[in-house]
Amino acid sequence: xxxxxxxxxxxxxxxxxxxxxxxxxxxxxxxxxxxxxxxxxxxxxxxxxxxxxxxxxxxxxxxxxxxxxxxxxxxxxxxxxxxxxxxxxxxxxxxxxxxxxxxxxxxxxxxxxxxxxxxxxxxxxxxxxxxxxxxxxxxxxxxxxxxxxxxxxxxxxxxxxxxxxxxxxxxxxxxxxxxxxxxxxxxxxxxxxxxxxxxxxxxxxxxxxxxxxxxxxxxxxxxxxxxxxxxxxxxxxxxxxxxxxxxxxxxxxxxxxxxxxxxxxxxxxxxxxxxxxxxxxxxxxxxxxxxxxxxxxxxxxxxxxxxxxxxxxxxxxxxxxxxxxxxxxxxxxxxxxxxxxxxxxxxxxxxx
Amino acid sequence: xxxxxxxxxxxxxxxxxxxxxxxxxxxxxxxxxxxxxxxxxxxxxxxxxxxxxxxxxxxxxxxxxxxxxxxxxxxxxxxxxxxxxxxxxxxxxxxxxxxxxxxxxxxxxxxxxxxxxxxxxxxxxxxxxxxxxxxxxxxxxxxxxxxxxxxxxxxxxxxxxxxxxxxxxxxxxxxxxxxxxxxxxxxxxxxxxxxxxxxxxxxxxxxxxxxxxxxxxxxxxxxxxxxxxxxxxxxxxxxxxxxxxxxxxxxxxxxxxxxx
Numbered sequence: 001x002x003x004x005x006x007x008x009x010x011x012x013x014x015x016x017x018x019x020x021x022x023x024x025x026x027x028x029x030x031x032x033x034x035x036x037x038x039x040x041x042x043x044x045x046x047x048x049x050x051x052x053x054x055x056x057x058x059x060x061x062x063x064x065x066x067x068x069x070x071x072x073x074x075x076x077x078x079x080x081x082x083x084x085x086x087x088x089x090x091x092x093x094x095x096x097x098x099x100x101x102x103x104x105x106x107x108x109x110x111x112x113x114x115x116x117x118x119x120x121x122x123x124x125x126x127x128x129x130x131x132x133x134x135x136x137x138x139x140x141x142x143x144x145x146x147x148x149x150x151x152x153x154x155x156x157x158x159x160x161x162x163x164x165x166x167x168x169x170x171x172x173x174x175x176x177x178x179x180x181x182x183x184x185x186x187x188x189x190x191x192x193x194x195x196x197x198x199x200x201x202x203x204x205x206x207x208x209x210x211x212x213x214x215x216x217x218x219x220x221x222x223x224x225x226x227x228x229x230x231x232x233x234x235x236x237x238x239x240x241x242x243x244x245x246x247x248x249x250x251x252x253x254x255x256x257x258x259x260x261x262x263x264x265x266x267x268x269x270x271x272x273x274x275x276x277x278x279x280x281x282x283x284x285x286x287x288x289x290x291x292x293x294x295x296x297x298x299x300x301x302x303x304x305x306x307x308x309x310x311x312x313x314x315x316x317x318x319x320x321x322x323x324x325x326x327x328x329x330x331x332x333x334x335x336x337x338x339x340x341x342x343x344x345x346x347x348x349x350x351x352x
Numbered sequence: 353x354x355x356x357x358x359x360x361x362x363x364x365x366x367x368x369x370x371x372x373x374x375x376x377x378x379x380x381x382x383x384x385x386x387x388x389x390x391x392x393x394x395x396x397x398x399x400x401x402x403x404x405x406x407x408x409x410x411x412x413x414x415x416x417x418x419x420x421x422x423x424x425x426x427x428x429x430x431x432x433x434x435x436x437x438x439x440x441x442x443x444x445x446x447x448x449x450x451x452x453x454x455x456x457x458x459x460x461x462x463x464x465x466x467x468x469x470x471x472x473x474x475x476x477x478x479x480x481x482x483x484x485x486x487x488x489x490x491x492x493x494x495x496x497x498x499x500x501x502x503x504x505x506x507x508x509x510x511x512x513x514x515x516x517x518x519x520x521x522x523x524x525x526x527x528x529x530x531x532x533x534x535x536x537x538x539x540x541x542x543x544x545x546x547x548x549x550x551x552x553x554x555x556x557x558x559x560x561x562x563x564x565x566x567x568x569x570x571x572x573x574x575x576x577x578x579x580x581x582x583x584x585x586x587x588x589x590x591x592x593x594x595x596x597x598x599x600x601x602x603x604x605x606x607x608x609x610x611x612x
Contacts, residue, residue, distance in 0.1 A: 039444065039448065040451075042444070043448050043451045043452065046452070047452070050457075171593070174592050174593040175589050176540050176544060176588060178543075178559075178562070179562065179584075179585035179588055179589060180585075182547075182566045182581065182585070183581060183582065183585055185566065287453055290453055290456065291453075291454070294455055294456070294459070295547075298548060299566065309456075309459065310549075313459075321460070325456050325459075325460045328456040329453045329457065332453035332456075333451060333452075336451060
C-alpha cells in the first residue's frame with residue numbers, strides 16, 4: 001500500500017474507483033514508449049478520418065448538410081447545388097477528396113465558417129483562450145480544495161472529520177456535473193445574484209487594467225468553482241488514500257521522536273511524499289476537464305470552445321463544428337500521450 | 353434505490369396522475385393537491401413527467417447495457433480464447449477506442465445522426481464496450497488455463513460449447529458487476545446528451561426536462577426551481593448512485609485484485 005495509484009484502486013476508497021468511468025484511474029498496460037506513440041498516431045488518424053468520413057457517409061452528404069433546410073444557407077435550386085458541389089470539390093472521387101482534406105489540414109486549414117464567413121481557425125483561436133482560462137482556473141480551484149482536504153482527511157483517518165469528508169466526496173462523485181452546475185447557476189447566479197448571470201465578461205464594457213481583471217475573475221469564479229469541485233473529488237480520494245499509505249512510516253516516528261511539530265510532519269513530510277500520485281492524476285484529469293468544460297460552458301454561456309461547438313450546431317455550421325470537434329479531441333489525445341510519457345519518467349515501474 | 357427507479361419505470365402508467373405530455377393546467381402552476389409538483393412551462397404535470405422519465409432512463413440503461421454486453425463479451429472472449437495476433441489486434445483497437453475523448457465524439461455523432469433514442473443507445477454502446485471487453489478477456493485468459501476448460505476440450509467439447517457451458521457461467525459474476533457500472537454510466541450519458549439538447553426531442557427524459565427548466569426564463573421567479581429543477585436532478589443522482597452502490601457491493605467479491 002505504498003502510495004501508488006494501484007493502492008488507491010485497491011485501497012479503502014472502495015470499488016467506486018474501479019468503475020469503468022470518468023473517475024477510474026486508467027489501467028496502464030506495461031508497454032514500451034514507442035507503442036504509446038504509435039497508438040497515439042493511430043488514434044489521431046482515426047479521429048481525423050472520422051471527421052472526414054462521418055458527414056460524407058451519412059444520408060444527405062455534406063452539401064445537404066451545409067445547405068440543410070432551416071439553415072441560413074438553404075439552397076433549393078438543383079443547378080446551384082451542383083455548382084456548389086463543384087466549388088467545394090465535392091464532385092470528385094472520395095480518395096481525391098480525402099487527399100485534399102489531409103493536405104488542407106496539414107496547413108491548419110479548417111475551412112470557412114458558413115455562418116459568418118470567417119476562417120474557422122481564426123474563430124477558434126479566441127475561443128481556445130477562454131476555455132483555457134476556465135480550465136486553468138478550475139484546476140487551481142480543484143487543487144486548492146482536493147489536496148489540503150485529502151491531506152487532512154488522511155491524517156485524521158477514521159476520525160469524524162475523515163468520515164464525513166469521505167462520505168461527502170463519495171456521494172458528490174455520483175452527482176452529474178450538469179445537475180450541480182445547473183442548480184448552482186440558478187441559485188447562486190440567479191436567485192441570490194452573488195455571481196454574474198453567465199458570460200465571460202460584462203458585455204459592452206470598456207474596463208482596462210485591474211478593473212478588467214476583476215471583471216474576468218468575477219465571471220469565471222462560479223463556473224470554475226463548479227468544475228473544480230468536480231475534479232477535486234478525485235484528487236481528494238487519491239490524496240487521502242496516498243496519505244493513509246504514509247501514516248505508519250518510520251520517518252514520521254523519527255520526526256516525532258525529534259520533537260518536530262505535528263503540522264510540519266503532516267504537510268512537509270507525509271503530505272509531500274504522498275503528493276506524487278495526485279500530481280500525475282491532475283494531468284490525467286484533462287480529458288475529464290474537457291467533458292465538464294462542455295457542460296459548464298453550456299450552462300453558464302461561457303464564450304469558450306464547448307459553447308462555440310453548440311452555437312455551430314444550432315446554425316448547422318458544419319465546418320465550425322468539425323473544427324471545434326477536431327481541436328477538442330486532438331487536445332485530449334495529445335495531453336494523454338504527454339502524460340503517459342511523463343508518467344514513465346516519474347514512475348519507472350510503469351515503463352517496461 | 354435502483355429497485356425504486358425500476359419499479360417507477362415499469363409502473364409509470366399506474367403511478368403517474370396524468371399523461372406526461374397532457375396539458376392539465378396553466379403553465380408554471382405552484383404545487384397543489386391536483387399537481388403535487390406543480391406544472392412546467394407547457395402546463396404539463398411535473399410529477400407525471402418525473403415518473404414517466406424514469407421509463408426513458410430505464411430503456412436506455414437496459415438497451416445500452418445489453419449492447420455493451422454483447423460487443424464486449426464477443427470481443428473479450430474471442431481475444432482471450434484465440435490469443436496471438438487476433439488478441440493483439442483487438443486489444444490495440446480497445447486501446448484506441450479507450451483513448452478517444454467520448455463526449456465530443458458523442459456530441460458530434462448525435463448531431464449528425466439526428467436526435468433519437470435509438471441513436472443515443474447506439475452511440476453510448478459504441479463507446480462503452482472496450483472496458484467490458486478488457487475485463488472479459490483477462491478473465492477468459494485466467495480461466496482458459498484452468499483445468500476444467502482443458503478437460504472439456506479434451507472430451508471433444510467445441511468452442512461454442514465451452515463458452516456456453518463453462519466460460520459464461522464462470523464469467524457471470526464479473527460481468528454482472530461490470531454491467532451495473534455500465535448501466536450507471538449509460539444513465540448519466542443519456543441524461544447528459546439530452547441535457548445538451550441532443551436527446552430524443554419526443555421522449556420524456558430527465559435530462560431534457562432539466563435543460564427545459566434551466567433555459568426557462570421564469571426559473572428565477574419564485575421557488576419554481578425547487579419543484580422543477582431539483583426533483584429531476586435528485587432522481588438522476590438517485591439512479592446513478594444506486595448503480596454504483598450495487599457495483600461497490602459486488603466488486604470486492606469478484607475482482608481478482610481484491611483477493612489478497
